[in-house]
Amino acid sequence: MSTALSFLTRRGFGQLVFAGGAAALMPTVALAEIPADTPLHGLSAYGDLKYAAGFEAFGYANPDAPQGGRMNYAVPSWFFNQSVRTFDTLNTFVLRGNAPPRIEKLYDALMVTSLDEPDSLYCALAESVSISADRNAFTFRLRPEATFSTGAPVTAADVAFSYLTFKEKGHPALAVLLKIVADAIAEDERTVRIVFSGRQTMPDVLLALAIPIVPKAFYDGRDFETNDLTEIPGSGRYRVGRMAVGQYIEYERREDYWAKDMNFARGLDHFQTIRIDFFRDRQPALEAFKKGEIDFREEFTTRSWATEYEFPAVKAKRVIRREFPVETLPKFQCWALNQRRERFADVRVRRAINMCFDFEWTNANLLFGLRTHSDSCFEGSDFKATGTPSPEEAALLETLRGQIPDEAFGAVWAQPVSDGTGNDRRILRDALALFADAGWTRGAGGLVNAKGEVFRLEFMINGTEQQRVYGKFFDTLRLIGVDASFRLVDEAQYQDRQANYDFDMILAAFGLGATPTRESLSIFFGSAARDYPGSYNFPGMADAGVDALIERVGTSKTRAEMTIAMKCLDRVLRARLDWLPNITADMRRVAYWDMFGFKEPKPDYGFPVESLWWYDEAKAKAIGRA
Secondary structure: OOOOOOHHHHOOOOOOOOOOOOOOOOOOOOHHHHHOOOOEEEOOOOOOOOOOOOOOOOOOOOOOOOOOOOOEEOOOOOOEEEEOOOOOOOOOOOOOEEOOHHHHOOOOEEEEOOOOOOOOEOOOEEEEEEEEEOEEEEEEEEOOOEEEEOEEOOOOHHHHHHHHHHHOOOOOOHHHHOOOEEEEEEEEEOHHHHHHOOOOHHHHHHHHHOEEEOOOHOOOOOOOOOOOOOOOOOOOOEEEEEEEEEOEEEEEEOOOOOOOOOOOOOOOOOOOEEEEEOOOOOOHHHHHHHHHOOEEEOOOOOHHHHHHHHOHHHHHEEEEEEEOOOOOEEEEEEEEEEEHHHHHHOOHHHHHHHOOOOOHHHHHHHHOOOOEEEOOOEEEEOOOOOOOOOHHHHHHHHHHHOOOOOHHHHHOOOOOOOOOOEEEEEEEHHHHHHHHHHHOOOEEOOEEOOOOOEEEEEEOOHHHHHHHHHHHHHHHHHHHHEEEEEEOOOOOHHHHHHHOOOOEEEEEEEOOOOOHHHHHHHHHHHHHHOOOOOOOOOOOOOHHHHHHHHHHHOOOOOHHHHHHHHHHHHHHHHHOOEEEEEEEEOEEEEEEEEEEEEOOOOOOOOOHHHHEEEEEHHHHHHHOOO
C-alpha cells in the first residue's frame, strides 16, 4: 500500500533531530498569559511544556549510546517531492523533481518538536523566542554557535530569506504552511522577527516555526527552483556523502556539527552513515533485505509479512521480526475520487464505488487478517467521531445546519460490513440503486448516463501491490457495469499527474499531526486548496461547511474545544465521503538485522529509527555483520 507521508507527521518538516525528556509536565500557561517580550525556551499550542529551561536531553534520547557504524535503511515515510523509487535532484523544497528521502537531515530550524508531546517546540537554531504584546510577532535570538556545513554562521538574513522564499516559491505544502507569515525581518545579525498576519493560531505558528533554514548566499546568482544534484548546504547533523543517481545515497554524520552538545540534539543521530537504496518495486527491496544489503525494513505488505519472513536468517535469530505500537496520531489512508471530473462529484456515486470494495473478503483472503477497515480520515485518534453527536458536538453542528449534510446530525457513517463472500448481493443491489439515483443505469455497454456515456474509472498506481490487493474490487466494479481499470505509471509520471490532478482515482496515505491546524487541514480538505497545484486536496473538494469547521478547529482555545471541532469535522467528512477511508493497521511491523540498540518504550508521537537507534558492534559481531 502507499506509505507516503506528509510533513505533518513530524509537525515541521525540517527537524529530524528528535528528542525527549524526563521532566513532569509544567503548569499550563496560556499564550495570552505569557508576558510580552519575555525570552522563552519553548512554546506549546495549548500551554503545556514538558521540559523546563536548561533540560539536559529529551527523554527518549540516549546520550550514552555509542557513535558510528552505519544503517542501510528502507525508509517508511517521505515528504514533499521525495521518492523511494528514484531521485534526480537534491532540492526537496520545490514541487518539481524527485528528491531522496531524509535529505531533510541536512537542515536545522529555529525550533524542534519533541516526540513525547503532542504540540510543543523547543529552541534549536534560536536560543530564545519572545512574543509581542499583540501576539502577532515572534522574535528569535540566534545562537552564536550555529553554523552551516560551509562554516558560515547562520544569520538572521538567512532565516528571513528562507521564510520569504519558501512562501513565494517553495513546495505547495510549504507555501500553504507559510500563508500566515506576513513578513520576516532581520533586525541585526542574530535577531530575526517573524511577523504573522493576525489570522494565525498557536498551532499554525508552531508548524511555521519548524521549517528548514538554508543559506541566502548559496542562492546568489542561482535560481531557487533549480533541480540538480548540487547539495544545498544546511546546518544539520548530516551532509550528503556518496551517491549514484537513482540507485543510492549516503548521508554522513558531521563531526563538526555545531549543536552536537546542545540539549535538543544530545543523544540522537548516532549513525556515522545512513544509506538509502532505491528500488522500482517492493520485491527487489525485500530480497535485498534478506541478503543483508538492507538492515532495517518496515513491512507494509501483509502477504510479505505473513509468508516471506521465514528465511534462514530469521530462523537463526540474526534477523528480528517485531511489532511496535503505532503512534498516538491520526492514521489516514484513503482513496481520492477526483471530483474535478464531473462523474465523481455526486456523493451517491462515491458511496456506491466504496460499497463495491468487500473488505471482509479482501482481509481474509489477501491481507491475512492483519488489517482493519477505516471509517475515518482520523482513524485511531481522539478525533474520530462515534455514535450520535454529544451535546457539545450537536451545538456546534447546529450552527451549520443547511451548510452540512443532514446525515452529520445522526449516527456517524460507518463502512458497510459484507458477508465475506466477495459478492454480497445485498450491498451490490444498494450500490446499483445509488448509481441509478445519480443517473447511471445499466445499458448494453454497462452503466451509462442519459447521454449514453459509459461510467469509467481508472485507478492510477505506481506499484503492482495495489493491483493485487484491489483486483477483486475492480472485478466487482466491472460486474455491475463500471468500465474499471488500473493504470500503472512510473514514479516521475505519477508525481507529475498527481501534482496536476490528472487522474480518476488514487490511494493516498499520510501521517497527520497530533495537533491539527487550520493550515494543515486546509491543504487536505479546504476549498482554497482545490485548484492549487501540488496540494493534497486530491479529491478536489470545496465545501463552505467544511471550511467553517476547519476555521473552528484553528481558532480553538483549548485542546478539548479543538477535539470537539475535529469530531464534528469527522462527521461531516464521513457524510460527504470526498475521501473514501480505506484500510489501516494497529501495529508497526518491522524486521531488522540484530545489530542495533534502542531505548524502550518508543515515543508516542514519532518513530524515526534513523535518529533514535544506534549501531551495536557486539551484536553485529555475533551475527557476522561487524
